[in-house]
Amino acid sequence: EAGVTQFPSHSVIEKGQTVTLRCDPISGHDNLYWYRRVMGKEIKFLLHFVKESKQDESGMPNNRFLAERTGGTYSTLKVQPAELEDSGVYFCASSQGGTGFRHEQYFGPGTRLTVT
Amino acid sequence: AQSVSQHNHHVILSEAASLELGCNYSYGGTVNLFWYVQYPGQHLQLLLKYFSGDPLVKGIKGFEAEFIKSKFSFNLRKPSVQWSDTAEYFCAVGGGSYIPTFGRGTSLIVHP
Numbered sequence: 483e484a485g486v487t488q489f490p491s492h493s494v495i496e497k498g499q500t501v502t503l504r505c506d507p508i509s510g511h512d513n514l515y516w517y518r519r520v521m522g523k524e525i526k527f528l529l530h531f532v533k534e535s536k537q538d539e540s541g542m543p544n545n546r547f548l549a550e551r552t553g554g555t556y557s558t559l560k561v562q563p564a565e566l567e568d569s570g571v572y573f574c575a576s577s578q579g580g581t582g583f584r585h586e587q588y589f590g591p592g593t594r595l596t597v598t
Numbered sequence: 599a600q601s602v603s604q605h606n607h608h609v610i611l612s613e614a615a616s617l618e619l620g621c622n623y624s625y626g627g628t629v630n631l632f633w634y635v636q637y638p639g640q641h642l643q644l645l646l647k648y649f650s651g652d653p654l655v656k657g658i659k660g661f662e663a664e665f666i667k668s669k670f671s672f673n674l675r676k677p678s679v680q681w682s683d684t685a686e687y688f689c690a691v692g693g694g695s696y697i698p699t700f701g702r703g704t705s706l707i708v709h710p
Contacts, residue, residue, distance in 0.1 A: 522702070524602070524699075588641075591640075592641075
């Protein structure tokens with residue numbers, strides 16, 4: 483069974499540019515989560531999809547971040563325009579259906595975003 | 599709001615030494631507790647979890663953690679570490695709104 487995959491693995495962009503990160507969850511997993519880790523800090527929750535619906539997006543830092551999960555399969559996270567403080571590692575995770583975080587979350591390898 | 603504190607940011611041990619990584623949280627209600635590990639070049643993966651029942655939880659690779667409610671703690675332990683335990687370890691707490699809150703992580707280096 484394929485795990486959670488993320489693309490790209492690393493992205494370097496200039497301030498003001500746009501970047502789109504992609505996450506492919508494990509097939510059949512209804513729950514999809516985005517997290518971010520700024521260097522040396524905590525892993526912070528960004529948002530949670532159940533199928534194609536946003537269940538909770540309270541962690542999204544501001545309206546420069548837009549997440550979608552069309553069709554309830556893969557998800558994209560777009561940052562537009564990117565700022566220096568957006569640099570960090572963006573993790574995606576997925577889990578089976580049911581009560582949120584009681585189900586084990588399977589993490590992807592992360593996308594390291596560097597904004598210069 | 600809940601918060602998680604991992605006291606040790608960097609730990610260096612020799613093989614066969616005992617390990618204890620501290621994790622304290624602040625939340626007054628029922629909590630779900632997790633330890634995740636990220637080995638070099640690998641994905642973050644679940645090491646062990648506690649939802650209810652026996653407060654001493656056994657995980658993979660010989661790790662265990664003990665939930666002490668009165669101390670708001672969920673410390674991770676291993677009696678004898680190996681070089682292959684070199685990794686970053688994250689404590690996470692889910693409660694209330696169930697959104698998990700992660701600690702800053704502890705980087706463990708085990709010298710052979």
